[in-house]
């Protein structure tokens with residue numbers, strides 16, 4: 001990234017990544033990326049297929065640890081704390097930095113248990129009453145409560161795709177995360193379900209730092225305040241979403257947002 005483009009999105013970032021490279025075996029998928037994640041805004045990662053958006057997103061909660069060939073270099077901090085330090089409890093980290101995937105993946109359990117599972121294993125509830133409160137609050141924040149409150153014992157997998165994705169968001173919210181990572185959360189959803197998730201992202205902004213990977217540039221423009229454009233493993237440009245879409249500094253960004261490739 002040219003020096004003229006600061007990786008610093010904000011004076012008080014929630015997460016900072018500095019000189020991050022990711023390899024799969026010998027292949028470098030992310031090359032020396034530095035970026036800040038703003039705590040009060042939604043950050044979108046955009047770029048053509050295979051540019052490394054998902055790979056970089058997964059470095060933010062060490063999801064790449066689950067891929068044996070993956071190796072991460074560089075420095076990533078959450079509120080100043082090195083998330084790759086040997087002292088970091090990865091299970092705890094993934095509760096603090098939650099993730100929502102492309103394909104909704106509820107557990108084959110009841111709607112209630114999908115949301116209650118995390119708080120139970122993390123010891124966040126003293127008893128049933130407190131657990132019920134967390135489940136209700138999480139489902140409300142995920143915009144799903146009204147649709148499921150009378151059938152909490154039904155299986156999560158019996159919901160529609162859009163409802164399942166909101167259930168997965170409720171599941172992430174239930175453990176009181178600080179950051180929510182979303183990896184193309186709408187790509188398996190129809191336009192109405194997509195609109196609901198986008199609305200939800202607006203509502204959650206400010207309460208959680210949110211990072212969303214999306215193929216859909218209109219979506220990035222609608223939901224985010226910061227946009228990072230990746231190309232061939234490089235961070236080409238990062239800035240205010242309005243600037244990226246109306247006045248990009250880099251030719252590669254301009255070519256991508258005007259549909260010249262990708």
Ligand SMILES: Nc1ncnc2c1ncn2[C@@H]1O[C@H](COP(=O)(O)OP(=O)(O)OP(=O)(O)O)[C@@H](O)[C@H]1O
Pocket residue numbers: 024029047048049050051052053054055056067069215
């Ligand atoms: N588990 C893996 N093992 C080996 N190579 C991988 C793995 N996951 C991703 N890659 C490679 O790393 C590069 C970046 O992939 P990544 O999925 O991060 O890109 P992306 O921008 O998210 O793409 P898409 O938009 O198509 O999901 C690609 O060349 C891809 O083939």
